[in-house]
Amino acid sequence: MAKGVLVDIPKCIGCESCSVACKLWNELEWDEQEKNKTAIDRAKEPNNGLWPEEWTSINRYDPEKDGESVARYVKAQCMHCEDPACVSSCFSKAFQKLPEGPVIYDQSLCVGCRYCMMACPFDVLRYEWKKAIPGVRKCQMCATRVANNQETACTSVCPTGAIIFGDRDQLLAEAKKRIKENGYVDRVFGEKEAGGTSWLYISDTPFEQMRFRTDVTTKPLPSYTEGYMKATPFVGVGWAAILAGLYVFNNKGKEPLD
Amino acid sequence: MASKVGKVISLSRRSFLKFVGGASLVGVTLNLSGCGEPITPDKAIGGNGWMPTQYNAPGNWPTSVRGRVPIDPENPAIVRDDQKCILCGQCIEVCEKIQSVFGNYELPIKKEFVCVNCGQCIQWCPSGAISERDDVNKVFKALADPNVTVVVQTAPATRIGLGEEFGMPVGTNVQGKQVAALRKLGFDVVFDTNFTADLTIMEEGTELVKRVTGELHHPIPQMTSCCPGWVKFVEYFYPELIPNLSSAKSPQQMEGALIKTYFAEKKEVDPKKIFSVSIMPCTAKKFECQRPEMNSASKELNDSNVSPDVDVVLTTRELARMIKRTGIDFSSLPEEEYDKLMGTGTGAGVIFGTTGGVMEAAVRSAYYLITGQQPPVALWNLTPVRGMQGVKEAAVNIPGVGDIKVAVISGLANARKVMDQMKAGNAPWAFMEIMACPGGCEYGGGQPRASSPPSDEDRNRRAASLYNIDAKAKLRNSHDNPEIKQIYADFLTAPMSEKAEELLHTHYVSRADDFIPKKSEENKLY
Numbered sequence: 001m002a003k004g005v006l007v008d009i010p011k012c013i014g015c016e017s018c019s020v021a022c023k024l025w026n027e028l029e030w031d032e033q034e035k036n037k038t039a040i041d042r043a044k045e046p047n048n049g050l051w052p053e054e055w056t057s058i059n060r061y062d063p064e065k066d067g068e069s070v071a072r073y074v075k076a077q078c079m080h081c082e083d084p085a086c087v088s089s090c091f092s093k094a095f096q097k098l099p100e101g102p103v104i105y106d107q108s109l110c111v112g113c114r115y116c117m118m119a120c121p122f123d124v125l126r127y128e129w130k131k132a133i134p135g136v137r138k139c140q141m142c143a144t145r146v147a148n149n150q151e152t153a154c155t156s157v158c159p160t161g162a163i164i165f166g167d168r169d170q171l172l173a174e175a176k177k178r179i180k181e182n183g184y185v186d187r188v189f190g191e192k193e194a195g196g197t198s199w200l201y202i203s204d205t206p207f208e209q210m211r212f213r214t215d216v217t218t219k220p221l222p223s224y225t226e227g228y229m230k231a232t233p234f235v236g237v238g239w240a241a242i243l244a245g246l247y248v249f250n251n252k253g254k255e256p257l258d
Numbered sequence: 259m260a261s262k263v264g265k266v267i268s269l270s271r272r273s274f275l276k277f278v279g280g281a282s283l284v285g286v287t288l289n290l291s292g293c294g295e296p297i298t299p300d301k302a303i304g305g306n307g308w309m310p311t312q313y314n315a316p317g318n319w320p321t322s323v324r325g326r327v328p329i330d331p332e333n334p335a336i337v338r339d340d341q342k343c344i345l346c347g348q349c350i351e352v353c354e355k356i357q358s359v360f361g362n363y364e365l366p367i368k369k370e371f372v373c374v375n376c377g378q379c380i381q382w383c384p385s386g387a388i389s390e391r392d393d394v395n396k397v398f399k400a401l402a403d404p405n406v407t408v409v410v411q412t413a414p415a416t417r418i419g420l421g422e423e424f425g426m427p428v429g430t431n432v433q434g435k436q437v438a439a440l441r442k443l444g445f446d447v448v449f450d451t452n453f454t455a456d457l458t459i460m461e462e463g464t465e466l467v468k469r470v471t472g473e474l475h476h477p478i479p480q481m482t483s484c485c486p487g488w489v490k491f492v493e494y495f496y497p498e499l500i501p502n503l504s505s506a507k508s509p510q511q512m513e514g515a516l517i518k519t520y521f522a523e524k525k526e527v528d529p530k531k532i533f534s535v536s537i538m539p540c541t542a543k544k545f546e547c548q549r550p551e552m553n554s555a556s557k558e559l560n561d562s563n564v565s566p567d568v569d570v571v572l573t574t575r576e577l578a579r580m581i582k583r584t585g586i587d588f589s590s591l592p593e594e595e596y597d598k599l600m601g602t603g604t605g606a607g608v609i610f611g612t613t614g615g616v617m618e619a620a621v622r623s624a625y626y627l628i629t630g631q632q633p634p635v636a637l638w639n640l641t642p643v644r645g646m647q648g649v650k651e652a653a654v655n656i657p658g659v660g661d662i663k664v665a666v667i668s669g670l671a672n673a674r675k676v677m678d679q680m681k682a683g684n685a686p687w688a689f690m691e692i693m694a695c696p697g698g699c700e701y702g703g704g705q706p707r708a709s710s711p712p713s714d715e716d717r718n719r720r721a722a723s724l725y726n727i728d729a730k731a732k733l734r735n736s737h738d739n740p741e742i743k744q745i746y747a748d749f750l751t752a753p754m755s756e757k758a759e760e761l762l763h764t765h766y767v768s769r770a771d772d773f774i775p776k777k778s779e780e781n782k783l784y
Contacts (some may be wrong), residue, residue: 140305
């Protein structure tokens, strides 16, 4: 059963337990500069507070609700697409979508081309520019924990239930129930975006005002290229056969070069 | 075209390239056609760290203690170092269960985090991630400026806490050494907040008598206002009970206002060049001194260049840090006396530092204010209001008035219960003392960490030390303090005079609009 996480934005109190849990569980290094930034500082930056050692972050926005400016804390991390563009763009197969939900990355297979970063529709991947042997970094949705029937580190520590872990189908139904009950914006961000994501967001304030990419396509991104990329092996093999044929034809009756 | 070297190298450049080209082509083809091992979860990056056990239960077993309290980066009193946080959940435990702040509002939050700045989360934090906002450098800077007169006041409870930072047993009284250390650090004048504790009793006691006699049209019971955490709690959750709060300022703010008016006038110091510091067992005091109302000296002198009545509040721990940083050998310091004018306190003033102390002090002087006679010796040991129970009641017989019922509460969760009872119309008391921290100031958010989480054993030891100071004091009633008599004769005229109202009394604001009120008990956060 595919797992997912539901983010109920109005329930977040901005305690940032989740980002600390991520640091603890993934042994991510602390950076003095990043540590001293506030949720307000991060919201002003172009990258949503995500860095090679910051796989998730809380950003504070001031969207409008009933004509009044209110504070909302929004968690940013990999959305874990159902059909991820990073996976399809990686020719060395360093990325993979697990049946349980997480989109994971194996650095030992990575060649460092950063196609995945270009492909990601949500701009969550970060490259370790400062390292001699760099890799790509992003939330792994605690793949080992999920595989062991535990919930992700961030959801396990949330004191208000703003982020809850569960089966994606059930969470989607819960999200729709909450939208109706609480008068939220009628949209589950992640239901269809980029072909659907494991992480789902619901909110009482407009998503556009909290820097969500609301114009993202609802088609899975790999579907754009699938049609012709599928032909690549055949083109490769065919091209090799043609060249080999030409070679044989050209060298017919000649003495070997060596 | 055969190699001239002969048979040594049998691999030509051409065949090498052919080999590499062929191998790549095969590799790419295999890869694209889907061969190769799938990645398993353990190959993913990260996931090798540690989480507290409560978060590692498989399935969806509910974790009873999870997360941590939100702390605003702008919080004037409390800061947290995320790098030290282990998400044990103790801060949430104390904030919700002991102080009943977290979880007592509906989500979403509006703009600000609800926080009374009490600092109990600091006392409960086992990894030292939460601490007071460090203002030590501001004070060092003022001390280094020769044009500035730095005046300091020390709260009743710091003298029985500070010693623990230097390895002394819990509750050791280091009053004299503390004064000596402050002088050595370069403070020009060292005053005692016990003096204004006595003054608070005079003002608050007079207010109480006026309320009881009907001279002042304010409701009964009167509630104490010396605890800034408690005051903010009322402003948040019980704004309709604000009229019950005594209008008297806290001792810290009274002393601050008088330092820049009474002291400046008497000693002919320019109030603009006075830097007023207070050493407090409390983090909420850092919030209190920044309240816009706490600017009486500037208002009284009609000079906007006079800074707030108290410029900087340091906790007991910060003072210890200053002493350690300067390299003063604290334990070998001599015992010194406070400066005169506002440095004399009575036994009644010193017990402000523990739960029940304000009540005991108030009862002694109320007896005097009502009857005109000295209180009987029995009132020097008002045992029903002593001890660590959350809610204590007593009845004091005062001739001419009869039995006066009083209540003493410490810990805001206890206060919440009593306030709910009060709102329901069940409040038989005339006067109530409420302290935000369990045990009162002696275990406030700014005191040394004796044990984590705090224990009643340590609270009792500190309280016993305060009661011991009171028992040995020459003067045990606030109204007997000679400096109190002097200030009323020379400066303030009488309790609740016009000048006293301006300098020593304040008003409160409702903060009910800062959050969405809680709907019902079933609607808990989680």
